[in-house]
Amino acid sequence: MPLVVYILGLTIFSLTTSEFMVAGMMPSLTQAFGVSVTQIGYLISYYAIGMVIGGPVLTVGLLKLRVSNKKALLCLLLLYGLAQAVAAASSSYDIMALARLVTGVAAAACFGASLAICGEVVAIGARGRAASIVVGGLMLANVVGVPAATFIDQYWGWRASFWLVVMLVAVCSLLIIFLVPRSHAAAAPSLDAELAEFKKPALWAAYLTSGLIIGAAFAAFSYFAPILTEVTGFGAAAIPWLLALYGVANVVGNMVIGRYADKYTFPILGWGLAGLATALAVFAFFAQNQIISVLALIVIGLIGVALNPAMISRILKAAHPGALVHTMHSSVINMGLGLGSWLGGLGIAAGYGLRSPLWLGFALAMAGLLSVLPYWKRAP
Numbered sequence: 001m002p003l004v005v006y007i008l009g010l011t012i013f014s015l016t017t018s019e020f021m022v023a024g025m026m027p028s029l030t031q032a033f034g035v036s037v038t039q040i041g042y043l044i045s046y047y048a049i050g051m052v053i054g055g056p057v058l059t060v061g062l063l064k065l066r067v068s069n070k071k072a073l074l075c076l077l078l079l080y081g082l083a084q085a086v087a088a089a090s091s092s093y094d095i096m097a098l099a100r101l102v103t104g105v106a107a108a109a110c111f112g113a114s115l116a117i118c119g120e121v122v123a124i125g126a127r128g129r130a131a132s133i134v135v136g137g138l139m140l141a142n143v144v145g146v147p148a149a150t151f152i153d154q155y156w157g158w159r160a161s162f163w164l165v166v167m168l169v170a171v172c173s174l175l176i177i178f179l180v181p182r183s184h185a186a187a188a189p190s191l192d193a194e195l196a197e198f199k200k201p202a203l204w205a206a207y208l209t210s211g212l213i214i215g216a217a218f219a220a221f222s223y224f225a226p227i228l229t230e231v232t233g234f235g236a237a238a239i240p241w242l243l244a245l246y247g248v249a250n251v252v253g254n255m256v257i258g259r260y261a262d263k264y265t266f267p268i269l270g271w272g273l274a275g276l277a278t279a280l281a282v283f284a285f286f287a288q289n290q291i292i293s294v295l296a297l298i299v300i301g302l303i304g305v306a307l308n309p310a311m312i313s314r315i316l317k318a319a320h321p322g323a324l325v326h327t328m329h330s331s332v333i334n335m336g337l338g339l340g341s342w343l344g345g346l347g348i349a350a351g352y353g354l355r356s357p358l359w360l361g362f363a364l365a366m367a368g369l370l371s372v373l374p375y376w377k378r379a380p
Contacts (some may be wrong), residue, residue: 002121004179005130007172008114011077012137014168015107017145018084019047021161022100024150028158047104048338052331054101055108059327062109062192069120069302069323070180073113074173080106081169087265088162093380108334112327115312115353117180125262127316132309139306143247144266153157177349191333194324202318203325205371207332209269210311210370213276215340216334217304220280221246222341231287242297249301258309265317266376268310272303272374279303284358340364 022043029040062072080103114134123131150160197203222327228234228242232282257268276299283296312329319325340361347356 001058001126001130001133002179003175004121004181005118005133007175008118008134009137009178011110011114011172011176012134013141013145014137014165015103015110016138016141017079017149017168017376018103018146018162019107019302020044020142020146020164021149021153021165024146025153025158025161028153031090031279032158032266033096034052035093035221039093043100043231046100047107048334050101050104050106051108052334052338054105055081055112055327056324056331058109059112060103060191063194063324064193069113069116070176072323073180073375074111074176076106076110077169077173080110081166081173083168085310088159088166108327108330109323111294111330112323112325114325115326119316120183128261128309129258130266130267130378131316132261135308135312136254136258139247139250143244147244170294171197190237191324193320194322197319197325198328200319203315205375206221206311206318207329209314209368211332211336211339212364213269213273213373214305214336215343216273216276216280216361216364216368217300218337218340219344219364220283220300220340221358222358223344224225224347226228227279227287228297228356230295230369232290232293233288234290242294245294246297246301249298250304250306253302253304253306254308257303257306261309261313265310265313266372269307269314269372270369271374272310273365273369274309275303275305276300277362277369280358280362280365284355284362287355287358295305297313 022040026037026040029043030037033040058076059072062075067075083099083106087096087103090096090099115131118130118134119127149164152164153163224243224246225239226238229236234242257272261268279296279299280333283293283300285298286292311333312326315325315329343360343364344357345358348354350356352359
């Protein structure tokens, strides 16, 4: 596996750490900007909105200019680093919010360009495994990056965490300059060719499955803390450890699935969704039992978000792996994330109790399985 694949993984690690680290430093940011916790929470939403809407638009602009994937990624990382620096130096909530929106736009396009470069530098049969390494940066961000940013915030202040991301982005940019081969960077992608890929029904079917998988996982994950404390009976002190266990399961599942995603794409997606639906149903039925709940949490971690390499491998089988195809996939995943969290909260607000997000996740996982079955049967 080329070294550049690991550098791209480090890049995604840096961007995803920045996306979620706000959650771990809410008290500091609330005090710094003199706003409510809810408004600080919106800083994560602004980032996600930028990813969903702005990422594809920015990628289309770069394709119209016929910028190579390498140059596009470097330009995007420059934009990201500048916006992150503005956020780090900001003393105004409005400026911070705008900076978060811009970093979200740049991050989504960076995901697309990184995976496009990944497809250029490895053999076709190794693309799923390579993608799992790149996406592994996202998994590690939740296990290592966000806790580290929170630790830095507590000892050196929230600005230090933001500046550290700026430094990581700068280091990744320098490594990409020297490690991405010129021969691959020289080929400028065509906007017309990439737009033509979106005429393929199989690509939209793959997008639908990805959105449903992430929606199912996040319908549950978003409400793990109240479920585990108020229904399962764990103390508040146990929640960080249980969430860390879930994060480790994500990393392990991503590594294992990534190794086999190229060869067994549809069986992994099919059986993975069946397993995810089963784990969510078991969790919902036995949420009062601590042992069963923890086992279900681990299974959800192993075959929920960790199905990412198989999701990407299916995209690669359905269409040419260009930057716009991958950026749209990133946007769909973020839409699934938002939809799952929203539906889970809707179930609770409607009076169906804290187990309702688990049942809604089960329903989304079953819908995902139904979306895979027709293609699984036709797969060689």
